Amino acid sequence: MRRIEELTLMYLDGALGPAGEQELDSLVADDAECASVHHELLRLDAELHGELLKMDAAGETMSILYGELANDTMQRVSVLPARKAIARQRPARRFWRIVRYAAGPLAAVIILCVGLQIRQNRLASGGVVVETQGNAMAGTTALHTGDAIPSSRVIQTTESSLLKFQYKDGSTVELGPNSTMQMNIASFGRNKRLHLSAGKLSCNIAPQESKMTIETMHATATVLGTIFEIDATPGATTLQVTDGAVLLQRAGAATGVVVRTGFRATASEETQITMSPMEIGRAAGPTGSATRTALFNGHDLEGWEITKGSWQVVDGTLVGYDSRGGSSRLESRKDYRRFELECQIRLDSNAWAEFQFQNYAQFFAIENATPSVWHELKVLVSGSVCQATLDGKALPVSVGEAAVAAEAGRLAFYVTAGKKVWIREVYVRELE
Amino acid sequence: METMESPDSILEQVLGGNVEKYEEIIRAHQQDIYRVVAIAHFDWATARDIVQRTFVQAYLHLDSYKAGTNFGAWIKTIARNLVREELRKRACKQRHLQSYRDEVAVLFEEENQPDASVDRRLEALRHCRGKLPESYSQIVDLHYARSQGIDELAGATGKTSDAVKQMLWRARLMLRQCINKVMAQT
Numbered sequence: 001m002r003r004i005e006e007l008t009l010m011y012l013d014g015a016l017g018p019a020g021e022q023e024l025d026s027l028v029a030d031d032a033e034c035a036s037v038h039h040e041l042l043r044l045d046a047e048l049h050g051e052l053l054k055m056d057a058a059g060e061t062m063s064i065l066y067g068e069l070a071n072d073t074m075q076r077v078s079v080l081p082a083r084k085a086i087a088r089q090r091p092a093r094r095f096w097r098i099v100r101y102a103a104g105p106l107a108a109v110i111i112l113c114v115g116l117q118i119r120q121n122r123l124a125s126g127g128v129v130v131e132t133q134g135n136a137m138a139g140t141t142a143l144h145t146g147d148a149i150p151s152s153r154v155i156q157t158t159e160s161s162l163l164k165f166q167y168k169d170g171s172t173v174e175l176g177p178n179s180t181m182q183m184n185i186a187s188f189g190r191n192k193r194l195h196l197s198a199g200k201l202s203c204n205i206a207p208q209e210s211k212m213t214i215e216t217m218h219a220t221a222t223v224l225g226t227i228f229e230i231d232a233t234p235g236a237t238t239l240q241v242t243d244g245a246v247l248l249q250r251a252g253a254a255t256g257v258v259v260r261t262g263f264r265a266t267a268s269e270e271t272q273i274t275m276s277p278m279e280i281g282r283a284a285g286p287t288g289s290a291t292r293t294a295l296f297n298g299h300d301l302e303g304w305e306i307t308k309g310s311w312q313v314v315d316g317t318l319v320g321y322d323s324r325g326g327s328s329r330l331e332s333r334k335d336y337r338r339f340e341l342e343c344q345i346r347l348d349s350n351a352w353a354e355f356q357f358q359n360y361a362q363f364f365a366i367e368n369a370t371p372s373v374w375h376e377l378k379v380l381v382s383g384s385v386c387q388a389t390l391d392g393k394a395l396p397v398s399v400g401e402a403a404v405a406a407e408a409g410r411l412a413f414y415v416t417a418g419k420k421v422w423i424r425e426v427y428v429r430e431l432e
Numbered sequence: 433m434e435t436m437e438s439p440d441s442i443l444e445q446v447l448g449g450n451v452e453k454y455e456e457i458i459r460a461h462q463q464d465i466y467r468v469v470a471i472a473h474f475d476w477a478t479a480r481d482i483v484q485r486t487f488v489q490a491y492l493h494l495d496s497y498k499a500g501t502n503f504g505a506w507i508k509t510i511a512r513n514l515v516r517e518e519l520r521k522r523a524c525k526q527r528h529l530q531s532y533r534d535e536v537a538v539l540f541e542e543e544n545q546p547d548a549s550v551d552r553r554l555e556a557l558r559h560c561r562g563k564l565p566e567s568y569s570q571i572v573d574l575h576y577a578r579s580q581g582i583d584e585l586a587g588a589t590g591k592t593s594d595a596v597k598q599m600l601w602r603a604r605l606m607l608r609q610c611i612n613k614v615m616a617q618t
Contacts, residue, residue: 005605009601009605011528012604013581013582013597014581015582021526021528024528025526025528027528028528028531029527038528038531038532039531039532039535040608040612041604041608042529042532043471043532044557044604044607044608044611045473045604046470046471046473047467047471047553047554047557048572048576048604049470049576050463050466050469050470050471051467051557051558051561051576052572052573052576052577053466053470053576053579054463054577055462055465055466055480055483056462057458057483057484057487058455058458058459058462059455060484061458061484061487061488062452062454062455062458064484064488065451065454065487065488065491066451068488068492069451245452258451325590327588350583350584350587352580352584352587365578396579398577398578416588417587417589417590418587419587
């Protein structure tokens with residue numbers, strides 16, 4: 001092997017010291033043939049990265065894009081929807097031609113329907129109490145299970161109370177302790193409207209025919225889909241979306257930011273809306289919609305299947321280690337699609353361990369773990385969002401070896417040949 | 433049977449105001465864009481940032497893309513411009529790396545139209561990877577797809593660190609030789 005090849009390969013492996021680096025610099029600067037070999041090897045290394053290291057930047061890029069559009073108040077892209085408007089002109093003309101001929105009968109039908117429609121709308125945009133704890137009040141009247149939420153009245157909970165109500169379409173909203181809200185029931189249109197003056201709302205909203213809005217003193221959240229939490233304090237309003245998408249606009253603003261699964265956004269009077277990935281472990285959702293369950297019972301391997309190597313339960317801890325020198329994998333018997341997982345994990349020195357999901361379509365490598373020390377692993381997988389942290393530090397997601405990516409699949413812990421991993425306190429929360 | 437939407441049909445919907453559809457465009461092209469960006473040998477965070485900026489820039493200038501032309505080629509031009517901009521911004525202390533990046537900057541000059549040559553090299557790389565002995569191929573895959581270092585590779589494969597290092601070196605030299613041979617023939 002030639003010296004230039006050796007030095008370049010050492011450089012690529014991160015094994016080149018200062019003296020070697022100096023020698024490499026000189027060879028490349030002084031000898032055109034050496035420079036050519038060096039460039040070829042660097043290019044090959046770059047091409048192998050480009051070919052094999054999977055780039056998954058879609059979710060994050062969309063969030064940056066939404067932020068960019070919000071900051072730009074949509075001005076730069078305002079030309080884009082123009083084509084849509086042009087496309088709509090022709091059907092609109094046809095519609096008005098038909099209306100002109102059928103105006104009489106149409107008016108009669110409309111008059112007959114209006115009364116019924118108002119009733120339907122009020123049912124659709126109004127809610128009924130399904131659960132209370134402590135005293136939840138509408139003005140001076142206590143609310144009980146089965147009561148309709150009165151329109152435009154101040155609904156309040158105390159420090160030790162909460163109120164859960166349900167819309168006709170099955171959407172549920174939970175008003176947390178020390179919270180104040182108003183519901184505005186629509187006569188025309190089916191829009192659901194809530195005003196949160198203070199405190200917290202946790203919402204699980206079914207797909208909407210008409211938009212649902214929640215106003216706070218700082219912002220308006222327009223619900224485009226399903227599970228989220230909104231928290232209004234005097235200084236700011238924070239929105240966290242567990243599933244779906246919510247449009248958040250600052251009070252009085254014409255445009256806003258679409259907050260998508262796995263992201264949180266904060267709006268205040270002074271600053272622009274800021275967006276960041278949601279803190280894992282906060283995907284609580286309304287009561288009962290996302291219950292945390294133990295995936296490991298501390299006694300045996302119930303609910304698990306050993307698919308490689310050897311696994312045992314020792315002193316309430318799962319221990320993966322193959323004394324014959326092979327690797328070990330333990331898989332959940334159940335498939336999971338959208339979930340949060342929390343556990344404690346400890347590794348042997350130089351052990352390579354992975355948390356795999358979707359039948360090993362993807363995995364998180366447990367990187368930078370201090371050997372023989374317990375670490376907190378937290379994972380959130382929901383739609384396009386895959387996030388994991390080890391003691392609060394983000395872990396990269398990687399593409400696994402499954403032939404076809406499955407939306408739902410088994411969870412698994414894996415450790416490399418001859419190494420040991422300890423796992424305990426495994427909890428999972430399904431997000432649907 | 434479900435039919436696949438054409439890229440231009442998706443772009444038409446994006447242009448019509450359906451911003452969410454743009455995520456499909458990103459998913460379809462992100463690996464190609466990363467291939468372009470990776471050539472400059474930036475660190476992972478910088479490369480990822482340039483990939484993201486490429487898609488944001490492309491969206492903001494989508495009205496300048498001519499429907500029916502090659503969207504992949506159009507967006508790669510944006511990526512190459514961002515790479516060149518980044519190369520201009522940062523001077524590299526390592527002279528050998530700077531010399532390589534200077535060559536990349538020349539390669540990425542618009543008038544050089546590098547797409548065809550890049551595509552041929554990619555084909556050659558795939559062909560040559562297929563010809564590697566299985567044990568070498570496994571080491572290369574683990575190293576590049578999972579960013580495993582020599583010691584981790586040794587742990588994963590049950591070989592000594594020295595053995596892994598030698599295999600990885602030989603694999604890269606074999607690939608270089610094979611690619612040069614294939615490129616010389618085409």
